[in-house]
Amino acid sequence: MFDLATIMQILWTSVATSSYYVLFALSFALALKVNKVFNFTQAAVMSVAFYTAYGCVQLLDWPAFIALPLALVAALVLSWFIEVFGFSILRERKVEMLFVFIFTFMVSQLTVYLISLAFGTWSHTIFQSMFWPVTLVGPIAISGWDIPALVVAFGSAAILFAFLRFSRWGQFMVAVSDNPDLAELYGIEKRKVYLLTILIAGALAAIGMFLYGMRAQVQPRTSLDLMLFATVATIIGGIGNLFGALIAAVGLAVIQNASILFISSEWQAFLVYAILFATIIFLPGGLRMPKFGTRFETKTREISLAEETPSAPPSTRAE
């Protein structure tokens, strides 16, 4: 049961599975970092992306190269709508966090019901078959989905990190996430940054959902469960730490896949929720994950420490 081949296979499957988890986690973590919202509307965006792709490919018989970009556009339009007619209004009204949560949760639920009404509650996949040809590399079986999925996921992550680090708008996003009022004083338009963040998060979630929908069956409520996984990864990775969320997503995928060696598959969902509960209670600040671009931050911190009096470390929102 614990022979090397089995362990290697589980590790490979875990890493391949983590491809969409990474994208969901990055999407959730980005909205939380910049816009400071637990964006559960991400589930709605994910559902719309999947069902648009499914509708185009399976019902309209359109080729994937048209269906997937169209589904991406649908996800972006919904993200734009949610930001402009939802978040921005709530932000202006300075509503309590509870109301923001209710809003995000209700949008997700409303989408689930609308999709159930339109497509039914049974399972669908983007393509007719979700089985991919398998190649044996030594003792490891690698499916035709694995490597493209990993390339897409980690390629998207690399583009995101490069965008945040080197592009002007990416730096605006980092500035707004750090101190929105100060960023505004420097001439950064917060509203545009918030909108851009939600759009990028929506795109990442949609791409993740395409990967998921090519390999597994999706029901209207599937995206809600997937998003909870993203929430766990974001919290374990440490809020505000995108690279941490990425690492945590891979780690969680490994734990979830490896757990079949020790516990039956029925308890896998319980494991995720137990980890979620325990992480928030005992590690509200997340694990000490490495931050992308730490060297730069350390350098600037050293300079500021030399020039200013030391201040109290920033507290988490947890007590």
Added chain:
Amino acid sequence: MEYLYIVMISLGIYVILASSFNFVIGEAGLISIAHPAFFATGAYVSAIAALRYGVPIPLAMLLAVVVTFLVSVIISLPALRVSGDYLMIASIGFQLGLIELLKNLAITGGAGGLSGIPSFLVPQIGNGGYAAVVWACAIAVVLVLRYITRSDYGRAMSAMRDDELAFASLGRNPMWVKLWVIGLASAIAGFAGALYAHFFRFMEPDQFDVLQSAALLTMVVVGGMRTSLGPVVGAVLLQILPQAITFLNLPPSVLGPLQGILFTGLVLGFMFFRPRGIVRMDPVWKGALQDAPASGGTHVRGA
């Protein structure tokens, strides 16, 4: 007429649930959405005690209240280390974890649910009598919670909700207040669960999932948070509206989603166009302000 009684019983149970949920989320400002988990705990404890161990039903119901109280306090002790959005997500984790637990344990009947739960009072007094009992309990719960909210303790809760740091600096222990609020509200939810289990006599874990939280949130938000009457109005409205749709004789595949769209659409509509709900917030401080001397402010007495 029997159908009407069943609707009335369901309504009464939701009034109890919505009012106790408002006590946690509205009055105390504790953003936990795991209330249906405690509803489930009460329902399952009472049902299992009566069905599997032959415990007399009133005793089983009492056991349900005590166990739910204890479970909520034990869970809250670590959970209340965090607050705000962290508490909310922890509560989601707890609720979904509990549902998975219920689905996988043999004693709870697994995902298929628990059936053949012994009936309480209905053989003696009928559905109408049971509806009267449930409504008497609902009214008692609303009045007790209203009394607490308007008492010194309620004002302490408001103070804690509005500024926990200031509350603690007055020498009060917010943790005790939170534990007490969650324990009491959960025990009430557990009691509602017992009332539910011994009337409907069947339940399955998925009945207590996050959708149930959404329904309760809807009742509180649409009715009017931080009011005594709001959750009652919300529960009545949101239980009657879906019932009205059932008369359209739509197939279940359409009816379920349509009811959900109605629920969620109403909440979103109220959030943007009438965020304070149907019943606007009570002037909780009115009495204290009237009693206060002209030169002085109000103060919070003991918690």
